Amino acid sequence: MIAYLKIENKFIVLSISLLLMSLVGYFDYITGEELSFSFFYLIPISFLALYKNIKLFPIIISSVFAAILWFISEYLTRQYSSLLYPIWNAVVRLVFFLNTGILLYYLREKQKQLNDLNQKLKELNQEKNKFIGIAAHDLRNPIGGVYALAENLHEDFVRLSNKEIFEAVGLIKELSNNSLSIISNLLDISKIESGRVDLNLAEYDYISFIKNHIELNQIIANHKNITIKIVCSENQILLKFDAAHLGEVIDNLLTNSIKYSNPDSGIVVRITRKNDSEILTEVLDNGIGIPKEEQEQLFNYFQKTSSKPTAGEVSTGLGLAISKKIILLHNGKIGMKDNDFKGSNFYYTIPFKQE
Secondary structure (H helix, E strand, C coil), X not given: CHHHHCCCCHHHHHHHHHHHHHHHHHHHHHHCCXXXXXXXXXXXXXXXXXXXXXXXXXXXXXXXXXXXXXXXXXXXXXXXXCCHHHHHHHHHHHHHHHHHHHHHHHHHHHHHHHHHHHHXXXXXXXXHHHHHHHHHHHHHHHHXXXXXXXXXXXXXXXXXXXXXXXXXXXXXXXXXXXXXXXXXXXXXXXXXXXXXXXXXXXEEEHHHHHHHHHHHHHHHHHHHCCEEEEECCCCCCEEEECHHHHHHHHHHHHHHHHHHCCCCCEEEEEEEEECCCEEEEEEEECCCCCCHHHHCCCCCCCCCCCCCCCCCCCCCCCHHHHHHXXXXXXXXXXXXXXXXXXCCEEEEEEECXXX
């Protein structure tokens, strides 16, 4: 039976089943009333119903074929006072064969669904373990750094100069901020994945919204003498969105561009109306870019590229994954495409109509 179920061609399986039924019918005919072969008609039907590639129609065909064989064998070897009796017996057996085959078929389908669900659960469990491991690793480094600096301050406070103390406190602040950023992102992921994020949709002037976030990120960009400008043919675009969550998306894209752009360069935020159905927002830079083979994985959790920030900035690998979830909640799309210049072009779309 195991070898039978491993055959890949379903037509071969159906042919074998019909051939086995024909043999059962032949032996039923030559033995007459001396032996009963009723059970053996079910064996090929059961094998067929349990075969992974077979649908319902071949099972129905085989059931009808088995009922006809049994009818012929019985009619030719037994005496009946009326033709109605073997016909009635054949109909009853047909119903029995059909019920058995269809029941086994649906049991097989349920088992297949259960196996698929178990496989998905295993994959999710592996992802969860990987997620926890990466999160713990990324948190351990800054927290370990804070502990080492604090211990150094505690033991050598008297001997340290004011400048050394100031530098140590500055490093503690930076490492603590990195830890808080990771924890904040983890909390965002927890809310999004558990479905506890309710968008607070309201209508805003999208151009003014983007300009405000450009001004905020320009403060960070000034440290590398990077300029951020907006390019749009319209002065005002009214759009319904969640300002807090979408602000997180544009901030993530802008801070990434700043991190991976060289000093004394520029970033462009280009906004385009697409067929009056959606707004396309692109963040373009002429930085170091991202290898094509790594671009498809960018929006996964804790995904980092081989490209390094140009000034040694820290990346958690969570921003783009969170941004993708937020854009999907807005019924939009997010991705990366080829830039006209050297660098990156991250984009997202937001439809005008939000359900």
